[in-house]
Amino acid sequence: MEAWSFFSSLWILSLCLFIIYGGANADPLEDKRALLEFLTIMRPTRSLNWNETSQVCNIWTGVTCNKDRSRIIAVRLPGVGLNGQIPSNTISRLSSLRVLSLRSNRISGEFPSDFVELKDLAFLYLQDNTLSGSLPLDFSVWKNLSSVNLSNNGFNGTIPSSLSRLNRLQSLNLANNSLSGDIPDLSVVTTLQHVDLSNNYNLNGPIPSWLRRFSSSSYEGIGIIPPGDLSIFQPPPPLAEQTHQKQKDHFLGLSETVFLLIVIAASIVVVAALAFVLAVCYVRRNLRRGDGIVSDTKLQKNKKKGGMSPEKFVSRMEDVNNRLSFFEGCNYSFDLEDLLRASAEVLGKGTFGTTYKAVLEDATSVAVKRLKDVAAGKRDFEQQMEIIGGIKHENVVELKAYYYSKDEKLMVYDYFSQGSVASLLHGNRGENRIPLDWETRMRIAIGSAKGIARIHKENNGKLVHGNIKSSNIFLNSERSGCVSDLGLTAVMSPLAPPISRQAGYRAPEVTDTRKSSQLSDVYSFGVVLLELLTGKSPIHTTAGDEIIHLVRWVHSVVREEWTAEVFDIELLRYANIEEEMVEMLQIAMSCVVKAADQRPKMSDLVRLIENVGNRRTSSIEPESKPKSENEASEASTPSEI
Incomplete structure (x- = not known):
């Protein structure tokens, strides 16, 4: 009897230890399988450290679990080169998902219909992809939605009126799509702090009064008419028409020599004006950059719009492959645009450049060094970065990523809160x-x-x-x-x-x-x-x-x-x-x-x-x-x- 009691106690102790230690290290297996299926089909161009043997919550890049590690609550994979349509019955199986960021990839197809299963979704970022088709009719299935960004895609159809039933919505960005029809009344969404519907040229009707309380950039490039402004439908007055005809007749009566001189002079004026515009753009671009990664207080103050930022456009024009280069094993999941969006604090100006603390939108803090006086070309620079990034030692601050373009060279490190x-x-x-x-x-x-x-x-x-x-x-x-x-x-x-x-x-x-x-x-x-x-x-x-x-x-x-x-x-x-x-x-x-x-x-x-x-x-x-x-x-x- 005593032996039985001893073994019973031992079994109970073993069970407790398993629950405490084994359970703490257990993976959310169903969520893990769903993401592995998603990864297999989407074929990202950037290598991710996702595999069957590694622990999801501790190791997988871009994945966050809840406190007891029983479910995945966030997936952040911006700019990793995801290709094609989001496969059904993969992401939608993450029923506890709160944050989904798949922006700046090459995702195509329509908005996934099975996302309706993500009842806890609060933050949705799908901007800068090639998604098309209509938006979901019933947004109210995501009653916890706080921030939605679907800009820079090819969505068409109308803006769903169901958005007005999201009583927690703070930010809505649908810019740079092909949306049409009337703008729904969102005045009842009292939590709304940011809206961007710009560059949807097929939207019609007057600009609603609730939208006018936001910046004019929120509705630039919209094919709608401000209330009371009907001048574009009125024909020109007869006097103007007669004056125009007289000018035309006089122009046709000029001699060929005078006509040729006018053409040459006009060409010179056009070329001079174009040179002036280019010079102004160049100066404004340098002023916008200032002394920060792009500026000292906000790395991209003009990123209030949902459209492609000037910095991002320039970097893409210079080199289509100009992205942050991450080293293997890095758990960070952000891209260059994240750094341009991040709030920045100058930590110090050193021998080789200025170092900033950059706080990303998911509250991650990194140290970013903006180099100056770099003489090496791209190939030599990248080779040196590979040498530096290959050093893994507890007493060497590990280089996590770097960026090279003609105008900017950046290095990304962990941020050390205790200071130097x-x-x-x-x-x-x-x-x-x-x-x-x-x-x-x-x-x-x-x-x-x-x-x-x-x-x-x-x-x-x-x-x-x-x-x-x-x-x-x-x-x-x-x-x-x-x-x-x-x-x-x-x-x-x-x-x-x-x-x-x-x-x-x-x-x-x-x-x-x-x-x-x-x-x-x-x-x-x-x-x-x-x-x-x-x-x-x-x-x-x-x-x-x-x-x-x-x-x-x-x-x-x-x-x-x-x-x-x-x-x-x-x-x-x-x-x-x-x-x-x-x-x-x-x-x-x-x-x-x-x-x-x-x-x-x-x-x-x-x-x-x-x-x-x-x-x-x-x-x-x-x-x-x-x-x-x-x-x-x-x-x-x-x-x-």
């Missing part, structure tokens, strides 16, 4: 500052050393980072240093003037030759180590506005044997770290020697720094504890290096 090491070290040194403790500084040093060493192994041991500085090092999920902005010196113009933002990090030989090497990377890394130890910027000013170069200042202090004066006062609060700080200072000093061939290699630096850290973990007091004020003041006495 530069901001953590030098930002907010006031009362509310949270000091960067010694443990974290050691993690930054070890992690960034490992990352740079990994970079130096790439391309047969020839890859150079070329721009190592604290603003290009971030904290990963383990709070370890993670290196970004690598390998760009190979594609930049060698004639670009020296950048003051890189001053203080450049090795002496780089200042002279403007050519970076792996040993010049070591020098720059040594400056970062000095920043971590001193808390000072590579170039800073004193209270008397004297400009101080960090490397020279550290050398001068060490020569005077006042080594403790070097260290950041925030570090003097911690006990039992003096020996480690001195060892790290010695390592940093070996990196910033003038003779490049006397500097250690990065692989050796990893070993040296890890040895300092390992001795710490094996010491009697592994955790550094803040000192009292008296202990901190005693620690500021001079000691030898």
Whole structure:
């Protein structure tokens, strides 16, 4: 009996563990099969990491599950090259789907009739495809619809009056189709904030008053007449007709010579006017771009219309294949137009360009670097991006995607919310500052050393980072240093003037030759180590506005044997770290020697720094504890290096 009780308890425990762990990792199998069938038929040109063996909720690109991972609630596949008609009984089987974005593909055929099964659908984006036929008559089956964008397709027929029964609808975009008939009354939809019916030339009747409360761009290019404006039906007055006839008679009576001169003059005027229009368009386009990815506050302010944006049109005209190039394994699902739509915040202006935080419409945040002074052609640029994007290491910020066109070169990375090491070290040194403790500084040093060493192994041991500085090092999920902005010196113009933002990090030989090497990377890394130890910027000013170069200042202090004066006062609060700080200072000093061939290699630096850290973990007091004020003041006495 006791044995039976034991096995019963064991069975119940096993069942509980299965439910907790097995159930948590289970896939929504029916939804998974439906999407795999959809993928097989639609044949996307961009490779997706969807397969039978991988987990849908954790890995599949563009797919989002609910909290318990029992159902798929969002599918976002913009610009992946989907072809043909959406197969029936595939997407429609995702009965819990709330978000569907299949825009900017090559989807054809009519609006899928079985989408009526998607009762929870709230966001529908099918714009920029080649869909045709009539719109669904009864939109009220999707009672949760909040945003609908069907623009830039070939839909015809009337706009369904059932849209007026969607009491949660906030955005409706039907621009650039072939819709006809009357515009239904949507004044009862009080939640409506954005409407675009532009460029549907077969719509008729007067512009309804409810539509007039929106921007005029919402109804541009519509074949309807504003109320009371009937002038186009009135014949020209007789006097104008007579004047026109007289002008015609006079023109026909001119001599051939005068006629020829008029034609030549008119041609010159037309050519001059055309040149002027082109010049204005060029200037306006550059002004629209400004200093942002397209602009600093909104990457595309004029994207209020549903039609194709000027940026998108230009990029397509330059090269039909000009799309974001994603690297294998990337889970992001957006395209160039998403970046142009995204709100942007300038994170910093660096040596090679400006970096932005871009927040996409699905609330995903990415870091986008807009490069400047790129000298490499498209082929060389793409080859270098493939090298950079091929580096997968926990201490190297992974390049997710890139974009190349004649006018724009972009690089897309993960966004690190904790900010750079530069901001953590030098930002907010006031009362509310949270000091960067010694443990974290050691993690930054070890992690960034490992990352740079990994970079130096790439391309047969020839890859150079070329721009190592604290603003290009971030904290990963383990709070370890993670290196970004690598390998760009190979594609930049060698004639670009020296950048003051890189001053203080450049090795002496780089200042002279403007050519970076792996040993010049070591020098720059040594400056970062000095920043971590001193808390000072590579170039800073004193209270008397004297400009101080960090490397020279550290050398001068060490020569005077006042080594403790070097260290950041925030570090003097911690006990039992003096020996480690001195060892790290010695390592940093070996990196910033003038003779490049006397500097250690990065692989050796990893070993040296890890040895300092390992001795710490094996010491009697592994955790550094803040000192009292008296202990901190005693620690500021001079000691030898």
